[in-house]
Amino acid sequence: METLYAVTVGVLTACSVFLILRGRSFPIVIGITMLSYAVNLFLFSSGRLAIDQLPLIGKSETYTDPLPQALVLTAIVIGFAMTAYAIILAVRVRGEIGSDEVNEPNHPDSEGSR
Template identity: 55%
Template sequence: MEALVAILIGTLTGCGVYLALRNRTFPVVLGLTFLSYAVNLFLLVMGRLTIGKPPIIVEGVTEYADPLPQALVLTAIVISFAMTAFVIVLSLKAHLEMGNDHVDGKHKP
């Protein structure tokens, strides 16, 4: 299972970097989204997700789940959603003003 998750994180990271280096705005936004998915999955896996164990102190329980990775991933999801919305609006504004969707803005269609 660990190998499958490692391959998935590596694939998401590779696809994200490849798309982030493209010269159009939509693949760049999609690449940044893939990178944020890879980071979220990495944070969740590093926290050793445990099922059926309470995240808070309860009498009679000796093993607990670590709530910090889950809180970090939840915060990262909210931040990546806001970042994606901002970048999409920024790219739409640039497309309307320049007439193309190239990242450098120099290419004429």
């Protein structure tokens, strides 16, 4: 189970870094969202991966820590709000500039046109 989580977090992180380094705004937003998913999985796995275990109730030796679960729930809500804001910002920039390139070489304010 831990190996599956580690591989999943690694693949999500690698794909998100690839997308963040792209030149367009939409793949950057998708990459940031995928990176937040990878962080959420990492936080969730830090609370011990135990199946059918109660969180800190009783005198059992194996338990599931509820704090990472609460952190992941909070991070999901914050990540959703951040993604919505980034999409709105990207749509507005696309409307004003006319392109979704992050580093547009033909823009009057860029270094290449001076």
